[in-house]
């Protein structure tokens with residue numbers, strides 16, 4: 605796993621947007637896996653800026669979101685479809701018919717989950733999956749104990765996640781207890797992953813993810829099994845990483861590689 609430690613939240617957002625924008629320029633018909641939450645807001649703001657000011661073209665991009673709360677429809681202000689429209693889709697030239705968010709009001713979640721997986725396959729799979737991380741180490745809503753081979757399905761949120769997300773709802777009672785979420789296995793099939801984390805509250809989860817054992821108790825740690833993951837964290841979220849100096853050294857080598865002063869080989873995954 606490549607680990608990039610940036611100075612602050614804003615720098616994480618800009619760096620993450622660079623990765624996404626590079627892919628969209630290189631492969632204009634790419635399939636993006638998208639995430640919601642506080643962490644990704646900076647990245648989306650920068651992508652909107654790149655679209656407005658530099659003409660970054662999303663017209664042929666396809667997207668799949670990770671998850672949605674059960675019971676919330678697209679017009680509910682806390683639904684993830686609403687979040688995506690509000691912060692991203694309404695401000696770029698993506699074709700809304702090419703954007704996919706699981707349906708929190710599906711009548712048959714089993715059938716809906718299977719269909720979601722099928723749609724991802726039909727689009728050729730996800731080229732780049734953006735991920736946040738929960739304080740409990742979850743990716744998407746794959747709470748501790750989720751099977752590392754899991755696929756899209758319903759998941760019960762932990763009390764910790766409900767508490768973390770209550771800030772968006774006003775009270776814990778208003779946070780849905782269930783979500784429909786891509787599985788760890790679904791995420792591991794994407795071609796590349798970009799894991800973002802900001803703030804002190806994420807420091808332990810980041811350490812466990814990057815330097816701990818692979819375990820279903822920290823579902824983000826399954827990313828250690830993936831061939832191409834870049835984790836971008838700010839100083840606070842990276843505070844407990846024991847090998848920070850080495851990660852910096854790797855980034856210096858990467859800069860050398862890009863400048864052409866070192867052999868062009870794919871390195872440091």
Ligand code: PGA
Nearest residue numbers: 641642643644736737738
């Ligand atoms: P956050 O959520 O970005 O709002 O902290 C991340 C997550 O729970 O995956």
